[in-house]
Amino acid sequence: MVQKFSLADLPETIPVFPLPGALLLPRARLPLNIFEPRYLAMLEDTFKTQHRLIGMVQPVPGPEDREQDRLHQIGCAGRVTAMQETEDGRYLVTLQGISRFRILQQEDGFSPYLRARVSWSPFERDLGREEVDESFDRTAFLKVLARYFDTAQLSSDWDSMKEADEELLVNSLSILCPFDPEEKQALLEAPTLTNRRETLVTLMEFALCGGNDEGTVQ
CATH class of the missing domain: 1.20.58 (Methane Monooxygenase Hydroxylase; Chain G, domain 1)
Structure with missing residues (x-):
């Protein structure tokens, strides 16, 4: 059973995974193939938390030699609900979409992966029941x-x-x-x-x- 979150349950800071073209939405599932050392470290640290949330976010297109990661402000956090280790050391992970967020500030630190302070309040409706499209044909x-x-x-x-x-x-x-x-x-x-x-x-x-x-x- 998928864990239910309220706005008060969501952390102020989360790890963020910039991955072009990878879209996660509330109540949807996203499979991930994790193999880079920094994201393996992110996954290990995520499992030490109670919420097990990872924020998926799109990088802003730009020069490849840019040192500072520029990210779109809006992303979506998912909870790790399944994980399988492969023989070659990769992890096949499933994220269950929980809520969108707005990045307030990328955090400096010694982590090999990105972390950000985020706001959930603009997307509180993501935590509710599934949406209905009344005009859907x-x-x-x-x-x-x-x-x-x-x-x-x-x-x-x-x-x-x-x-x-x-x-x-x-x-x-x-x-x-x-x-x-x-x-x-x-x-x-x-x-x-x-x-x-x-x-x-x-x-x-x-x-x-x-x-x-x-x-x-x-």
């Missing part, structure tokens, strides 16, 4: 999705998509679809599930427009 949504998957040469279990709750469907697709990091950030920062679904459709339609000469997607 599943038939129209799946039509666009089918065209996008066909163009991107992706496959899926369409029977499951027809039955899945709208939050699970929209958030899972936001995580799994091969969008650019900045597009993933837009999905993360969408205020509501309805906004995220609208952004997701816009991104799929944009990809479809770029892949053919038909112009506007109907």
Whole structure:
């Protein structure tokens, strides 16, 4: 059973894992393959805490030789709910999305990985019950999705998509679809599930427009 958090349960400082294109959302799951020594140290330290939270955040694109990590201000924290060690020393980890956060300040220290002081209060609704998209038109949504998957040469279990709750469907697709990091950030920062679904459709339609000469997607 997934641990429930209240705003008072969440720590002021968390480790942050900058990973381009890796999107975590509240109540969704994200698998991670951890092998770099600094993130193995992060994982070890995380298991010493009661909350077991890791903050996923998108780096801001820029020169590769830049010394200071520049991060987007908004990320999402997940609790480590599963971990498996491989024979070659890697860890296969599953994060369960808990809440988005805003980075207030990156913390200086001797840790080999990044830590940040964060604010959770703008996203208190993330800790509540799953969201409902009152204006969700599943038939129209799946039509666009089918065209996008066909163009991107992706496959899926369409029977499951027809039955899945709208939050699970929209958030899972936001995580799994091969969008650019900045597009993933837009999905993360969408205020509501309805906004995220609208952004997701816009991104799929944009990809479809770029892949053919038909112009506007109907």
